[in-house]
Amino acid sequence: MRIKVIFESEKIFSLNKDYRRYFISFLKKVFEEANLKEIYQRKEYKPFTFSVWLGKNFKIDEELNVSKEISFLFSSGDPVIITNFYNGVIKLKKENFKIIREKLRIKDINLLSYKKINRDRAIFKTIGVCVLNNPEASKNDFKRWYIIPTDDIEKFNEILFKRTNERYQFLIKKSDTHRIRFNLIEDYPIKEIIVKHYKGYVRGFKGIFELKGSPEILQFIYDYGFGVRTGQGFGLLEIVKEL
Incomplete structure (x- = not known):
């Protein structure tokens, strides 16, 4: 099961190449809203994965030049985790998510179609x-x-x-x-x-x-x-x- 969260900024901006930690902070905030903050407090295997798409205008220079629109793709096989992630994002939708000096707002949240693997x-x-x-x-x-x-x-x-x-x-x-x-x-x-x-x-x-x-x-x-x-x-x- 996968959820895509689309962030939007007012302008194209630059990110440090160590950008994943900013989105880990976003995840921690989401799980706090969903009363699951202990997920990141324990050093153990996490019941999810994610990736960030930095937009169609993304370029690598000394820093990462990022588009106005960024996609955050979240995946888990646990319906409880998916439900709580979705609900946590909904609660944060009216807030701005800050990366360094840039403010991003949550533009959209999409539950993607489920893909079932049947072969070996x-x-x-x-x-x-x-x-x-x-x-x-x-x-x-x-x-x-x-x-x-x-x-x-x-x-x-x-x-x-x-x-x-x-x-x-x-x-x-x-x-x-x-x-x-x-x-x-x-x-x-x-x-x-x-x-x-x-x-x-x-x-x-x-x-x-x-x-x-x-x-x-x-x-x-x-x-x-x-x-x-x-x-x-x-x-x-x-x-x-x-x-």
């Missing part, structure tokens, strides 16, 4: 950046701590299986495990992405790829996000087609 193979594309980390590596070893498919596809799939099933068991409250495999697609190269985040840097990837697994685990990834740090604006996918 599907092509996905990234909307945001996807992030996965290697629990066997040191956090001080940036290139090994963050792993992308083109580093070592077999190791990547081993970690993807572990992380995905950990999140699935925690969020869905089921003890079963599901196979999941990431396959590269010829002619669709995966792009390494380094992004600024909370005054540090995160390594991830973007691209189009195939996932193989049970329909239930593919649906879980689609609803709750791919990899880790989904509650910080990473891991949102769109489905291209089922195979």
Whole structure:
């Protein structure tokens, strides 16, 4: 289930490249309005993911030049979370959301049509950046701590299986495990992405790829996000087609 929130500003403005934290602040405010502020108070897997589209006039320079209209796409497989997010945004609609010096107003809120995955193979594309980390590596070893498919596809799939099933068991409250495999697609190269985040840097990837697994685990990834740090604006996918 997905909700799109459209923000509008009076003029085109610039954002720091570490922009996700401003929208995390917005999410915290929404959940406070919905009496769910404890979601961000606990250090645990978050039952949602999100991504921000910075508009058709978006340009990268020393800062990010942003359009007057920004879209915030929120996704969760939990109807309670979706309902509370929607109600929280409604309560904030009359308020301005401030990013640095710029004021944004909530222009519109749209509940998007639900997509049900029925097959065990599907092509996905990234909307945001996807992030996965290697629990066997040191956090001080940036290139090994963050792993992308083109580093070592077999190791990547081993970690993807572990992380995905950990999140699935925690969020869905089921003890079963599901196979999941990431396959590269010829002619669709995966792009390494380094992004600024909370005054540090995160390594991830973007691209189009195939996932193989049970329909239930593919649906879980689609609803709750791919990899880790989904509650910080990473891991949102769109489905291209089922195979």
